[in-house]
Amino acid sequence: MTRHFLRDDDLSPDELTRVLELAAQCKRDPFGHKPLAGPKGVGVIFDKNSTRTRFSFEVGIAQLGGHAVVVDGKATQLGREETLADTGRVLSRYVEAVVWRTYGQDRLEEMSSAATIPVVNALSDDFHPCQILADLQTIAEHKGALEGLTLTYLGDGANNMAHSLMLGGVNAGMHVRISAPEGFTPDDVFVGYARDRAELTGGSVQIVGDPSEAAAGADVLVTDTWTSMGQEGDGKDRVAPFRPYQINAELVALADPEAIVMHCLPAHRGEEITDEVLDGPRSVVYDEAENRLHAQKAILIWLLEQQ
Ligand code: CP
Ligand code: NVA
Numbered sequence: 003m004t005r006h007f008l009r010d011d012d013l014s015p016d017e018l019t020r021v022l023e024l025a026a027q028c029k030r031d032p033f034g035h036k037p038l039a040g041p042k043g044v045g046v047i048f049d050k051n052s053t054r055t056r057f058s059f060e061v062g063i064a065q066l067g068g069h070a071v072v073v074d075g076k077a078t079q080l081g082r083e084e085t086l087a088d089t090g091r092v093l094s095r096y097v098e099a100v101v102w103r104t105y106g107q108d109r110l111e112e113m114s115s116a117a118t119i120p121v122v123n124a125l126s127d128d129f130h131p132c133q134i135l136a137d138l139q140t141i142a143e144h145k146g147a148l149e150g151l152t153l154t155y156l157g158d159g160a161n162n163m164a165h166s167l168m169l170g171g172v173n174a175g176m177h178v179r180i181s182a183p184e185g186f187t188p189d190d191v192f193v194g195y196a197r198d199r200a201e202l203t204g205g206s207v208q209i210v211g212d213p214s215e216a217a218a219g220a221d222v223l224v225t226d227t228w229t230s231m232g233q234e235g236d237g238k239d240r241v242a243p244f245r246p247y248q249i250n251a252e253l254v255a256l257a258d259p260e261a262i263v264m265h266c267l268p269a270h271r272g273e274e275i276t277d278e279v280l281d282g283p284r285s286v287v288y289d290e291a292e293n294r295l296h297a298q299k300a301i302l303i304w305l306l307e308q309q
Pocket of ligand 1: 051052053054055056125133266267268
């Protein structure tokens, strides 16, 4: 059966370990894996803006010996309402995998149910699993291991990053704290998915309203934009309620003295994180951005091995 990577718990804990090993190998030896030699094609579709995902997938696919067909979704017949299922069936005849950044998670599910090739979620409204693979690789590099670490995410607890950090973090055996203002805490459904997975790994999820309490003693502090793509016109105040959740020097001082600070980027400097912290000694954000390249090659290699 074709495997897809639509959300973080599509990988079992053991499979996640294997993908992270592959990511480390890809970083050590960028041209050592050629599963797409030929070159074989991979479709990479964007319905939303991107810098990191766009560049890292296109370069990574070339390094794997393949050819990336990178398109704006609106420029394809998807923009004129060809069905997702027909698109999945047709693309399965041309390329080895589809990587897609879109809005609803249901769209990814629909395409993948008809595709006979792996479909990879390059960010949806609900999850950003490729980012979390890179984040876990980065944490492991800086901390030596993942299991048992405490990761605190501050900001919009109901966005794709919060959901994926909960699921991916517990999948790696981490203790994940989500700290968000009222009205922006994660939906119980997503917390439930993460708690189910935590039962297998010994990880945990906690929702902590007070940002200082959430940051206390944490090994990893993470934030993300307060306004995700597609939320610009949702009529909610996405600044004032979030101010106490900014990652600044005072908040970092509450974490473990060796804590690292992460942000998937793009950052809104002065909003969710200060320049001082983003450019400071605890920040690993550019390692994190680099690791998108290695981690995404790893998930493609692994998915193609399962075909
Ligand atoms: N972090 C991330 O996904 O960046 P892009 O939106 O630039 O791809
Ligand atoms: N939560 C952000 C992540 C961007 C990489 C968004 O969806 O816009």
